[in-house]
Amino acid sequence: MAFTNNMVSTVPVLFFFFTLLLVSANSSSLSHDIKVQEQDKDPFVGFNIGTDVSNLLSPTELVKFLQTQKVNHVRLYDADPELLKALAKTKIRVIISVPNNQLLAIGSSNSTAASWIGRNVVAYYPETLITAISVGDEVLTTVPSSAPLLLPAIESLYNALVASNLHTQIKVSTPHAASIMLDTFPPSQAYFNQTWHSIMVPLLQFLSKTGSPLMMNLYPYYVYMQNKGVVPLDNCLFEPLTPSKEMVDPNTLLHYTNVLDAMVDAAYVSMKNLNVSDVVVLVTESGWPSKGDSKEPYATIDNADTYNSNLIKHVFDRTGTPLHPEMTSSVYIYELFNEDLRAPPVSEASWGLFYGNSTPVYLLHVSGSGTFLANDTTNQTYCIAMDGVDAKTLQAALDWACGPGRSNCSEIQPGESCYQPNNVKGHASFAFNSYYQKEGRASGSCDFKGVAMITTTDPSKLFFSSSSFSFFFVLRFTI
Numbered sequence: 001m002a003f004t005n006n007m008v009s010t011v012p013v014l015f016f017f018f019t020l021l022l023v024s025a026n027s028s029s030l031s032h033d034i035k036v037q038e039q040d041k042d043p044f045v046g047f048n049i050g051t052d053v054s055n056l057l058s059p060t061e062l063v064k065f066l067q068t069q070k071v072n073h074v075r076l077y078d079a080d081p082e083l084l085k086a087l088a089k090t091k092i093r094v095i096i097s098v099p100n101n102q103l104l105a106i107g108s109s110n111s112t113a114a115s116w117i118g119r120n121v122v123a124y125y126p127e128t129l130i131t132a133i134s135v136g137d138e139v140l141t142t143v144p145s146s147a148p149l150l151l152p153a154i155e156s157l158y159n160a161l162v163a164s165n166l167h168t169q170i171k172v173s174t175p176h177a178a179s180i181m182l183d184t185f186p187p188s189q190a191y192f193n194q195t196w197h198s199i200m201v202p203l204l205q206f207l208s209k210t211g212s213p214l215m216m217n218l219y220p221y222y223v224y225m226q227n228k229g230v231v232p233l234d235n236c237l238f239e240p241l242t243p244s245k246e247m248v249d250p251n252t253l254l255h256y257t258n259v260l261d262a263m264v265d266a267a268y269v270s271m272k273n274l275n276v277s278d279v280v281v282l283v284t285e286s287g288w289p290s291k292g293d294s295k296e297p298y299a300t301i302d303n304a305d306t307y308n309s310n311l312i313k314h315v316f317d318r319t320g321t322p323l324h325p326e327m328t329s330s331v332y333i334y335e336l337f338n339e340d341l342r343a344p345p346v347s348e349a350s351w352g353l354f355y356g357n358s359t360p361v362y363l364l365h366v367s368g369s370g371t372f373l374a375n376d377t378t379n380q381t382y383c384i385a386m387d388g389v390d391a392k393t394l395q396a397a398l399d400w401a402c403g404p405g406r407s408n409c410s411e412i413q414p415g416e417s418c419y420q421p422n423n424v425k426g427h428a429s430f431a432f433n434s435y436y437q438k439e440g441r442a443s444g445s446c447d448f449k450g451v452a453m454i455t456t457t458d459p460s461k462l463f464f465s466s467s468s469f470s471f472f473f474v475l476r477f478t479i
Contacts, residue, residue: 045312045333048333053356066092095134106135132213134174135154140180151203172210176215178222186252190265197274216263218260219334220259223263224298252322265323281329283332289350315331335351385432394424
């Protein structure tokens, strides 16, 4: 095609509009990034997603499940490409991880770090909202031989983010075990193990310079197991305390009503002892196991439910800690799913709120915390008779449900569809659930003097099906 004078006159106009489009696109992208950062300033509760699960949901199903449960923050222990693809164009914010076995390669080579960022970050961002990279996991205490490579790996990844102009949107840090701190109570006396000063000092300086958090894995469960008889269980579970049971720091006279706040403040004091006071603590792991072996009698469903329910409410209350009431640490609960493929002890496979197929292990009590993981974690709950209740007590509760309670008990009469199996537990479960549903699943409507419990399994399938059916979770409803 011949080049004409009209084309010459058109070039500046086209250039102007092209420039305007670029500015508009960059402005839109910048406003999006600012919006994301502003949202993340509010304290939140996220979940760790481990994958040692025999029947884990597919990436697409998993993302749909997260959206249903109103989970907006997750932490992955790798950078699974299929899951990162599935998370695209959702509002779910993601921490991706560099596994410990990749530290050597990334910490030894800037080009390897750049390649990792290109493959696992640039390829997905901003469609997938990657907010941070956790480099390794508890490296100083689990693989100390890799400790010298930790900061070089972090810096190389950060430099690669700078090269891609993503360093203001995506933070880089590394999660630490609580054991890197010594003398954690009272918090005012805490300090980082001096063995790691040569690494912690420059690491904290890096975190301060880049506005990245100090990632800490904090478990009051282990504090209790290691200090039974010294630390009361209620303090670990965020249970309400009388003033006499509150822990008091004798140096600051600050009162601590729960162990997690004390651990967070110990981290702040430890940082201050190394002249760093502008780095926030992000709790990358915390939780309580719902099952344990004979040596772990406090790993129970009730304790796990209490801890995680109270933890969620504590974060959303935004009360901060005694030392820093103005700052509430965000927390990633360990973990979303029970990892049934984990090696013993039993508790290792029992930290999840859900089984891998999304069935709840127990129902959280988080009413008042907005729509986040509503107390009814599925679309439907039911009321059934508890195991181990004697027949006479169950019969009395059944009589009340079918009498004054006005449950619809016609279907459990002789010859009707739900008469079989003809036993008091099956009939009581039918009557209890009839009352519970009639009352709109209201608080207290599944109690029957302590012999009933909430389940997510339809009792018609549980008791009145010819095939055997095992349900995954049962929780006694408390008021």
